[in-house]
Amino acid sequence: MAPRVLRCVIDFFGYETTKSVVVKSWSVGIINRVIQLLIILYFICWVFLHEKAYQVRDSGIESAVMTKVKGLGSYPNRVMDVADYVAPPQGSSAFSIITKLVVTANQTQGRCPEIDDKFTCTTDDNCTTKSGLNFGNGIVTGTCLINNSSNINNTKGHCEIQGWCPAENDRVPVSVMEGVEDFTIFIKNSVRFPLFNVTRGNFPSSINETYIKNCRHDPIHHPFCPIFKLGDILKHINQYLSNIASEGGEIGIKIGWKCDFDYSVEMCNPQYTFSRLDAVFEKSNVSKGYNFRFAKYYQSPDGTEYRTLHKAYAIRFEIIVSGNAGKFSAVPFMINLVAAFTSVGLATVFCDIILLNFLKGAEQYKAKKFEEVSGIETQSVHKRLYQRSHMSLKVTEKNSDDSGTFCIRHQE
């Protein structure tokens, strides 16, 4: 009993390693080492240096953006400030700067003629077909209102609508607000990398306060300045103010945090890139640019509500924050180190193919590398075959009772 248990223990602690064949051949040896070198280089250069696979990465950042626009825009007879042209006013990461306004003042609920040419009519019959249509400025009632005051076409009019009257005419040419190119956008962005518990702001608190308050961002000379001149942004994305201000558009300000916390945290600073977000629709004529409608509501002393409708053409800004930080960590380092070591072994796969097929003396190598054991069930088939075959190696065992020498015979 005891010896049997002991043998089990010995067997358990028996160390098993592969038996190797060492081939002293310049050609395969050099090929092997070159492939190994390439694999090592791939791991060092790409996996470790470029991809930084020895780091744990965190891209699920928590970001908070606060924006503040400054500047005064001027219309022919009025000056507009931030409270007038920024919507919504809360200084969030997405906001619009209104650059052109089509104003329809003093609208009240009632009935009036539609403006659009699609609603011209000569008799009520033209309008009854459109009755109930609700995609114009109001609901078509079915009556045709002939404009008597006009001398020439006094038999032509527009269908009557019910809704806010007078109806908006957004085809009137309107002047664009001036001074927009000088507006500045101040961006306060703080990001937190929860995995590393590191919080960073987009401008260092160490930098001079008056500098931060008065600088203008420039990718080369003022990369840390958080104040962006609107004209500069447009220049970066090759857009003309006149175009974008009269038709509206969407501009993306991308703040990219690419940080390596193996270096000082102080070196973790953002990169700003700009793009026109609606660039893909530029060629399309469908809903060109960007505009929206809003109304200011008033109440007259007698209690009737009236409003001023605004169709606002605006530049919409979206601040998109993305982050990706890495820091050395033992687990990914070990995993990739092990992967590198085991991958080096892959060189043998290629070398074996060369060794066993294309090299002078391949048959000898084959004979050394492979040892054959015939299965019991196939022995008879094999015997017949191998007796005829040349250059093959067969292992037979003398199962004699004496402890005879175990031999490997090379068959000719």
Added chain:
Amino acid sequence: MAPRVLRCVIDFFGYETTKSVVVKSWSVGIINRVIQLLIILYFICWVFLHEKAYQVRDSGIESAVMTKVKGLGSYPNRVMDVADYVAPPQGSSAFSIITKLVVTANQTQGRCPEIDDKFTCTTDDNCTTKSGLNFGNGIVTGTCLINNSSNINNTKGHCEIQGWCPAENDRVPVSVMEGVEDFTIFIKNSVRFPLFNVTRGNFPSSINETYIKNCRHDPIHHPFCPIFKLGDILKHINQYLSNIASEGGEIGIKIGWKCDFDYSVEMCNPQYTFSRLDAVFEKSNVSKGYNFRFAKYYQSPDGTEYRTLHKAYAIRFEIIVSGNAGKFSAVPFMINLVAAFTSVGLATVFCDIILLNFLKGAEQYKAKKFEEVSGIETQSVHKRLYQRSHMSLKVTEKNSDDSGTFCIRHQE
């Protein structure tokens, strides 16, 4: 010296490969090939074809969404347009369409009775206990106001509050806006895959302009149409307008971009899916639906501010954009190819178990596969054991001074 260096170089370029045993056994051979086939099939079908592991993937898209609602809703005595019922008006990816309004007009700062039944009182004592409570329509002053005008319960009143008066009574039945099912939502969505620098819009600029302007989205007949009829969306998610319009609710429009840039970029088009986002709370009676309060502020000629409070029941839309694109890249392709090749070798693990344990002649295979070397420190123990054991193989080395033949003896 020189020969020693040379030998080092020769050793370095010596190619080392594993010595293999080839077993000519139908059973293990077939099992081996079948397992290898399964592994290869797994890699081809799942890893390469299904998971497309040969691609680099980019799911960190930059997306810009612009929305525009159209349609006119009608209340008994007024028509509401976009400027009235869309909030916020900027056409962002999240917006609400107001479907029902509880209006409390002409509120001014002052003192008045609370409305809610929780604040009924007969004497001031009922109210002093609630004094300072600030979760009603105003701050409870502690006075009980007896409503003298009512004939029946002239001793019952409500606590006095300070705040905007008169207090809002949101239990009054209010009619729902009509025409909501015909409203349309136009969605302009452009996405950019930064890794591939590909930008796509949700409707092709090649498609006819008038089609885009007049179509209505349908998953089968008009999959590229960016205009969604509100009634259709509700049908897709099995919701009744009457329900959602009177209580409010949240609807998600998900735009999924699943692209394969190995094909033409033109084939990268979005898929729209709809869902009721607050579905999980449907059964709960706590804060059912969706509503919010806002006020329109007015000023009377004498300078006192007054306001009209609105409790708005609304359908809130959220447009959620997600993207995932892939493109062939050499590095992941190589990594997975290598993984496939090395995984094929795993078949031996299973086959070895079968070969060495369950097969006829397992002991012979074992003898051929394993060569034993006794460690110096354990030799004495081993000798005693192995002399008794049958069918085991022992390697002994004649450490004689003469260069005797090295033998492997088969012990019986």
Added chain:
Amino acid sequence: MAPRVLRCVIDFFGYETTKSVVVKSWSVGIINRVIQLLIILYFICWVFLHEKAYQVRDSGIESAVMTKVKGLGSYPNRVMDVADYVAPPQGSSAFSIITKLVVTANQTQGRCPEIDDKFTCTTDDNCTTKSGLNFGNGIVTGTCLINNSSNINNTKGHCEIQGWCPAENDRVPVSVMEGVEDFTIFIKNSVRFPLFNVTRGNFPSSINETYIKNCRHDPIHHPFCPIFKLGDILKHINQYLSNIASEGGEIGIKIGWKCDFDYSVEMCNPQYTFSRLDAVFEKSNVSKGYNFRFAKYYQSPDGTEYRTLHKAYAIRFEIIVSGNAGKFSAVPFMINLVAAFTSVGLATVFCDIILLNFLKGAEQYKAKKFEEVSGIETQSVHKRLYQRSHMSLKVTEKNSDDSGTFCIRHQE
């Protein structure tokens, strides 16, 4: 012919396995098993139990957040309700609670003196240099307005501006709204894990309705309560209300869904954490806190527009939802199991180093492990070397025509 095809088939189904050397040595055996144990422990404890690598994970959640603030704030002469101090009012995941207001009433378009000390002047020349400057309250016209009414400095004035008049003076001390600490924020958050098609709400519908309506969140006693008292949130992040209310600030409410769907779905509940998002800028004096400007527009009976400008100091809340759920899946389980098994084999790499270099009898092990084959092209070089070398093993093959015994000789 037929036998050749048959031999090919036999070769194809020949099972190839590595030939192994079993070393009966306590030291290496124990080291080997210890390393294997460590590798197995790493896989079981870290990879499987801690990282749950047997699961497919989904972190791309779809989340919908609805918020509702309740409470009444009091200013010396007025009470403010939700419609007054929450902006925007729609109850989205980001909203501001206004805590302090600098009000500039009855502004009209016109000309008036600037307020700021930077714009003091004695003659028009002081102002012409600043003419056109558009970063104050209005556009500088170039005229110096001497304030005649002041007796002392009657030669000192301010530059005239064009814009909304009178100009805002935001340095006036203003009282902070009271009662803010008692405000409550109700959060309704539903998340969907698209991969598992599981939807969860942040409060269970099974819980008593009246409890949900009246509870206050507490991490220990009321973890499922969705109503947060503002004062409690501030306590959690160690902030004083007086500070944040007078200067403004940003607070993040993070809802983390970490779910394991191998357990009941009912156990998937959120965790709430709070943080001051602008903490990193606390030391900086640049744009401290958080404030924004908005205006209420009025129209006088004669049609002239006037407005009341508000500079609002506010606490901004951002609700950040993140999710990460896992569920058992066969594919990652198999992949990691296979990785675990193959990694166990890595122990041999370390043991081989020990065995072949540091162990007593290393040369004998080397001799057993490695079998040398001299390549044909290098044989002559080798012969010369190996004849001199001691303790090296050489394999030579008698290529005689007779089927001579193949021998491995141990050279001395």
